[in-house]
Amino acid sequence: MNTARFFSQNFWRSGKPAFYLTVLLITMLFFPCQQTARAYTIVCPKADKPLLLQARKNNISLVLKVIDKNELSELRIERLTRQGEKELIIDVLESQKLNKTWYVHYTLPLKKGTNRFRIFPDERELKIRYKPVRTIMNMDFEIPAAYLFHRKEVIPAQCSSCHSKKLPKDANLDVKQLEKSSDYSPACFSCHRQLISQPQWRHGPSANVHCLNCHQQKKGKTRISILTGRVDDVCFECHVNKRKFKESAHVHGPVGTGDCTVCHDPHGDKYEFQLWADGHSALCIGCHADKKDTLRQRVGFYSHGIIEGGGCIACHDPHSSPNRFQLYKPINALCTSCHTSLQGVTVGHPVGNHPLSGKTDPRRKGRELSCTSCHNPHGSRFRYLLIGDLLGGHVCSKCHH
Numbered sequence: 165m166n167t168a169r170f171f172s173q174n175f176w177r178s179g180k181p182a183f184y185l186t187v188l189l190i191t192m193l194f195f196p197c198q199q200t201a202r203a204y205t206i207v208c209p210k211a212d213k214p215l216l217l218q219a220r221k222n223n224i225s226l227v228l229k230v231i232d233k234n235e236l237s238e239l240r241i242e243r244l245t246r247q248g249e250k251e252l253i254i255d256v257l258e259s260q261k262l263n264k265t266w267y268v269h270y271t272l273p274l275k276k277g278t279n280r281f282r283i284f285p286d287e288r289e290l291k292i293r294y295k296p297v298r299t300i301m302n303m304d305f306e307i308p309a310a311y312l313f314h315r316k317e318v319i320p321a322q323c324s325s326c327h328s329k330k331l332p333k334d335a336n337l338d339v340k341q342l343e344k345s346s347d348y349s350p351a352c353f354s355c356h357r358q359l360i361s362q363p364q365w366r367h368g369p370s371a372n373v374h375c376l377n378c379h380q381q382k383k384g385k386t387r388i389s390i391l392t393g394r395v396d397d398v399c400f401e402c403h404v405n406k407r408k409f410k411e412s413a414h415v416h417g418p419v420g421t422g423d424c425t426v427c428h429d430p431h432g433d434k435y436e437f438q439l440w441a442d443g444h445s446a447l448c449i450g451c452h453a454d455k456k457d458t459l460r461q462r463v464g465f466y467s468h469g470i471i472e473g474g475g476c477i478a479c480h481d482p483h484s485s486p487n488r489f490q491l492y493k494p495i496n497a498l499c500t501s502c503h504t505s506l507q508g509v510t511v512g513h514p515v516g517n518h519p520l521s522g523k524t525d526p527r528r529k530g531r532e533l534s535c536t537s538c539h540n541p542h543g544s545r546f547r548y549l550l551i552g553d554l555l556g557g558h559v560c561s562k563c564h565h
Contacts, residue, residue, distance in 0.1 A: 203230060203231055203232030203234075203235040204228045204229060204230045204231070204232075204235060204239070204268075204283075205228070205229045206226070206227070206228060206229075206283075206290075207227040207228065207229050207267065207320075207322065207323070208225065208226070208227050208313060208320075209224065209225075209226070209292070209311050209313070211290045211291075213309060214278075214291035214292070214293060214309060215291070215292045215293065215309060215310075215311040216292075216293045216295060216307060216309040216310050216311060217274065217292055217293070217294050217295065217311050218295045218297050218302075218303045218304070218305075218310065219294075219296070219297065220296070220297060220298070220429070221358075222273065222274045222275070222276075222294060222296065223271050223272060223273050223274055224271075224272050224274060224292060224294075224311075225269065225270070225271060225272075225355070226241070226254075226269070226270040226271075226272050226281075226290070227267055227268070227269050227270075227323075228267070228268045228270075228283070229265060229266075229267055229268075229322070230265070230266040230267075230268060231264065231265055231266075233266075235285060236259075236266055236268070238284065238285040239256075239268060239283075239284065239285070240253060240283075240284040240285075241253065241254040241270055241272070241281055241282070241283055241284075242254070242281065242282045242284070243272070243273070243279065243280070243281055244280040244281065244282055244289075246278075246280075248280070250282075254270050254271075254272060254273075254281070255270075256268055256269070256270060257269040257270055257271050260326055262325055262326065267326070272292070274292060274294035275294065276294055276295070276296055277293065277294065278291060278292075278293050279291070279292045279293070279294055292311075293309075298425075298426065298440070298450075299418075299423050299425050299426045300391060300392050300395060300423065300425050301392075301394075301421065301423045301425075301426075303390075303392045304392070305390060305392065312390060314388035314390070318351065318388055319351060326354070327351065327354045327355060328351065328354075329350040329351050330350070331350055331353055331354075332353075332354065335353060335357070335361075336361065337353075337373070342372060342373055345372065345374065347369075347372075347374040347376060347377050348372075348373055348374065349373055349374060349375040349376045350373060352373065352375040352376075353373055356375070359431040359432065360373060360431070360432075362432075363429070363431065363432030363433050363434060363438070364432075364433075364434045364435075365432055365433060365434065365435060365436050365437065365438050365439075366431070366432035366438070367428075367429070367430055367431055367432050367438050368402075369402075370430070370431040370432055371432070378391065378398055378430065379391075394421070394422030394423065395422065395423060395424060395425060395430075396419075396422035396423070396424060397422070399424050406483070409483045409484040410484070411484075412484035412485055412486055413485075413486050413487075414484060414485050414486065414487060414488055414489070414490050415483075415484040415490075416481075416482060416483055416484060416490055417451075419483050419484055426451075427439055427440070427443075427447060427482070435447075442475075443475075443477065443482070444474065444475025444476065444477060444478075445459055445471060445475040445476050448475075448476045448477075448480075448482075455476075455542055457543070458471060458542040458543035459471060459472075464545060465543060465544070465545055466543055466544055466545070466546070466547060466548075466549055467542075467543040468540075468541060468542055468543055468549060470502065471542065471543070479491055479492065479498060479541070480492075495534040495535055495536055496520060496521055496534050496535055499535040499541075506520075510522060514538075519533055520533065520534070520535070521533055521534060525537050526563045527562055527563050537563075538550060538551060538559060538562075539551070546559070
């Protein structure tokens with residue numbers, strides 16, 4: 165006999181309602197009614213606690229396992245505002261049925277900071293903090309909240325039935341050719357196909373689905389390696405001729421710190437050499453923000469023509485150089501490679517016996533007199549890219565007080 169029926173039959177006829185009321189309260193206290201179990205479970209990401217996602221791409225995959233067909237039609241994912249209000253509804257990416265179980269896939273769009281999602285029908289809340297990263301030097305997977313799908317294994321057992329080595333029909337890859345390589349990693353494709361097929365400029369290992377070349381550094385292991393910190397040694401395993409970069413006197417910061425991914429996406433991107441922005445200038449001002457104004461066409465400012473044409477890399481080697489500022493040549497030799505009328509001239513510009521080299525620069529301690537003593541090589545408010553106005557001798561007075 166269940167508890168409810170027992171109390172309904174005996175509560176009043178016993179003449180001891182207080183006794184039964186006490187028993188009822190004790191029963192409810194120590195044996196609370198069980199909630200109806202969810203008919204779905206979260207396969208990934210495991211969401212017992214708020215997660216931290218460190219990634220270039222601003223999205224994360226959510227997979228729900230559903231065993232109740234009726235609840236399948238009731239599933240709904242909402243992204244919430246900071247105030248907890250509905251911002252948008254997330255559409256289903258795909259739903260796969262395996263036996264009597266459905267695996268429902270979503271792609272959750274993320275914004276920098278904390279993102280909140282609500283899963284219906286039980287209004288369960290999922291919190292994900294997104295930290296955009298441009299360089300893997302800033303990634304730390306040892307943080308307890310850090311999300312790493314492949315932390316324990318390559319593919320979880322419950323995912324392996326669908327996410328196998330068999331490529332989908334629309335993969336558009338020459339499988340017969342790819343299979344000739346022992347580095348072929350087809351199991352990665354089903355989840356990470358956007359890294360392999362979407363970028364316009366693709367890294368060789370990514371384009372050929374050789375994912376484990378970089379992501380499984382310890383051979384024979386079943387775990388995936390997500391590289392952090394210095395990655396140049398991994399890059400130099402293939403790009404062997406690039407080791408010479410470190411031997412130069414002047415090395416670009418990212419090369420010196422061993423992080424090629426500051427500029428290059430290791431999978432692919434929409435610009436040549438897998439750069440995340442145009443490599444002529446736009447990429448450079450991502451870090452060298454003080455030079456941003458030199459790229460803007462505006463009244464009252466003169467930009468160096470070469471920046472508008474060849475960009476920063478017309479003068480600067482983006483990796484390393486024997487010359488200061490990673491210039492391809494010493495300053496005067498570089499300038500006169502375009503301004504050919506001044507080639508070989510050491511005195512007499514702009515006037516009389518004015519030297520162009522071989523003398524100490526009175527304005528810049530420790531530097532030799534050169535073209536950049538009077539001209540700003542990037543841009544200036546004054547004609548001829550001078551560091552001061554010709555009228556009144558202001559440019560001359562910088563040195564000749």
